[in-house]
Amino acid sequence: MKKWAVCWWMMVVGVWGLSGCCQRQHVEPLKVGVLPEPISLGEQIYDLNARARAMPAVRAKGALVVEYVDEQGSPQRNSVDGTLVVRQRFGAAGLNDPADVALYGRVAGQEVFQSAKNQEKWWFISTRDKKGWMGDVLGTADLAGVDGGVMRADLMVQVLAITEIQLRAERGETIAMQVRDATRSNDIAILQLRRDGTAWVKRELIVDRDTRNVRQVTLGDPSGQRVVSATLQEYKSVGNGGWFPCSIGVTYPAQKLSVHFIVDKVEMLDEPPEAPFETPDFEERGIQLQQ
Numbered sequence: 609m610k611k612w613a614v615c616w617w618m619m620v621v622g623v624w625g626l627s628g629c630c631q632r633q634h635v636e637p638l639k640v641g642v643l644p645e646p647i648s649l650g651e652q653i654y655d656l657n658a659r660a661r662a663m664p665a666v667r668a669k670g671a672l673v674v675e676y677v678d679e680q681g682s683p684q685r686n687s688v689d690g691t692l693v694v695r696q697r698f699g700a701a702g703l704n705d706p707a708d709v710a711l712y713g714r715v716a717g718q719e720v721f722q723s724a725k726n727q728e729k730w731w732f733i734s735t736r737d738k739k740g741w742m743g744d745v746l747g748t749a750d751l752a753g754v755d756g757g758v759m760r761a762d763l764m765v766q767v768l769a770i771t772e773i774q775l776r777a778e779r780g781e782t783i784a785m786q787v788r789d790a791t792r793s794n795d796i797a798i799l800q801l802r803r804d805g806t807a808w809v810k811r812e813l814i815v816d817r818d819t820r821n822v823r824q825v826t827l828g829d830p831s832g833q834r835v836v837s838a839t840l841q842e843y844k845s846v847g848n849g850g851w852f853p854c855s856i857g858v859t860y861p862a863q864k865l866s867v868h869f870i871v872d873k874v875e876m877l878d879e880p881p882e883a884p885f886e887t888p889d890f891e892e893r894g895i896q897l898q899q
Contacts, residue, residue, distance in 0.1 A: 643789055643792060643817070644792075644817045644818060646787040646794075646817075647794070649783065649784070649785040649796075652785060652794050652796065652815065653773050653783075653796075655820060656769075656772075656773060656813075656815070656822070657772045657773060658849060659770070659849060659850055659851055660696065660698075660770055660771050660772045660850075661696075661698055661772070662846075662847045662848050662849035662850035663694075663696065663770060663846060663847050663850035663852065663876065664695070664696050664698075664876075665693075665694065665695045665696065665876065665877040665878075665879075665880035666692075666693070666694045666770070666846060666847075666850075666852060666874060666875070666876060666877065667691065667692070667693045667694075667874070667875055667877055667880075668691070668692045668852065668854075668869075668871045668873070668874040668875075669689075669690065669691050669692075669871070669872060669873045669874075670689075670690055670854075670869060670870045670871040670872040670873070671687050671688075671689065671690065671869075671870045671872070672687060672688050672689070672690030672713055672867065672868075672869050672870075673685070673686075673687040673867070673868040673869075673870065674686055674687065674688075674865070674866070674867055674868075675865070675866045675868075676863070676864060676865040676866075677864040677865075688713035688714060688715050688720060688721075689713065689714045689715065690711065690712065690713055690714075690869055691711070691712045691714070692709070692710070692711050692712075692869070693709070693710045693711075693877075693880060693881070693884050694707055694708070694709050694765075694768070694770065695707060695708045695709075695877075695880045695885065696770075696771055696772075698772055699772075702771070702772055702774065703774050703776065704776070705727050705745060706765060706771040706772055706774070707765050707771050708724075708725060708726050708727070708884075708885040709723075709724060709725055709761040709762070709764050709765055710722065710723070710724035710725075710761065710884035710885060711723045711724065711761060711764065712884075718735075718736075719735045720734070720735055720736055721733060721734050721735055722735065723760065723761045723764075724761050724884055724885060725745055725760075725761035725762045725765075725885075726745070726885045726886070726887060727745060728744070728745060728887065729742055729743065729744060729745060729887045730742070730743055730744075730745050730760055730761050730762045731743075731761075731887070731888060732760065732761075733888065733890075733893075733895055738894055738895055738896055739895065739896050739898055740888075740890050740895040740896065740897055740898065741897070741898050742887075742890070742897065745762050763827070763836070766811055766825070766827055767825055767827065767836060767838045767856075767858055768825075768838075768840075768853075768856070769813055769822040769825050769838075769840060770850075770852065770853075773796075773798070773813075775798070779800070780800060780801035780802075781798060781799065781800060781801070781810070782798075782799045782801060782807070783796065783797065783798050783799065784796075784797050784799060785797070791814075792816065792817045792818055793814050793815060793816060793817055793823070794814075794815040794817060795812065795813075795814050795815075796812065796813045796814075796815065797809050797811075797812050798810050798811040798812070798813075800830070802830075808828065808829070808830045808831075808832060809826075809828045809832075810827070810828060811825065811826070811827055811828070812824075812825070812826040812828070813825055819843070821840070821843045821851055821853070822840055822853075823839065823840055823841065824837070824838065824839055824840065825837070825838045825840065826838075834861060835860075835861075835862070836858065836859070836860055837858070837859050837861075838856065838857060838858045838859070839855075839856075839857040840853035840855070840856055840857075841853060841854075841855040841857075842854040842855040842871075844871075844874055846874055846875065846876055847876045850876070852871070852874045853871070854870070854871035854872075854874065855868070855869075855870060855871070856868070856869040856871070857869075
């Protein structure tokens with residue numbers, strides 16, 4: 609990944625001297641009692657996709673807490689006000705690209721960064737620094753060899769686990785599930801087949817059998833390394849059958865960086881605004897495009 613992928617959070621939360629107090633993630637103990645009956649893979653995917661379809665457009669607001677290690681090796685912790693907007697596509701329309709996403713960070717009402725995507729482009733803008741990055745969206749983003757880095761909006765779609773799960777057969781994707789009584793979970797793996805017949809795990813979702821919510825997501829690369837992992841907790845009912853996580857913790861091991869989005873408010877949007885998903889004109893905004 610390019611150097612900016614590791615350091616842009618330092619520009620956002622370090623250079624400008626932001627301050628914040630991190631709320632530690634609360635890990636719920638496994639429930640006791642009667643274990644729900646196992647369901648088939650088809651039933652599990654149907655349930656998750658039905659929940660996704662109940663949330664065509666969602667806006668979430670809260671605190672975006674960042675922990676990272678600076679260039680001197682010292683741990684840092686800061687926060688900004690975060691706003692996330694997701695606009696979904698379903699069925700054939702969403703097969704290659706299931707959603708548009710926009711994430712904004714503000715301090716004292718002033719925007720400090722934005723990370724967004726539409727069906728054609730993804731972009732990241734460090735507003736106060738007047739620097740930006742942009743690239744093409746080629747369907748569902750891969751983590752291996754992509755031009756970009758931490759908090760790319762097209763990667764957020766996979767981490768949130770609120771969009772439909774659809775396989776892309778032309779890319780050799782397949783899916784499997786393990787039912788784990790010990791952890792009261794259904795572990796779903798989306799696999800990428802190699803030419804030699806082996807496969808690697810592109811994305812793993814751990815579904816809580818008691819709540820039916822996705823509680824953990826992991827994105828991997830062809831070498832088998834865990835590139836991004838997320839814990840999704842404290843779900844809130846939105847819409848007619850939709851559930852949105854209000855505690856979203858994302859960890860990037862290689863970058864020694866973690867982001868925790870503590871959602872205070874989540875709402876359905878009847879008519880999502882178009883502006884967050886419009887490809888920005890960097891020159892018009894005085895943003896310097898970085899290569």
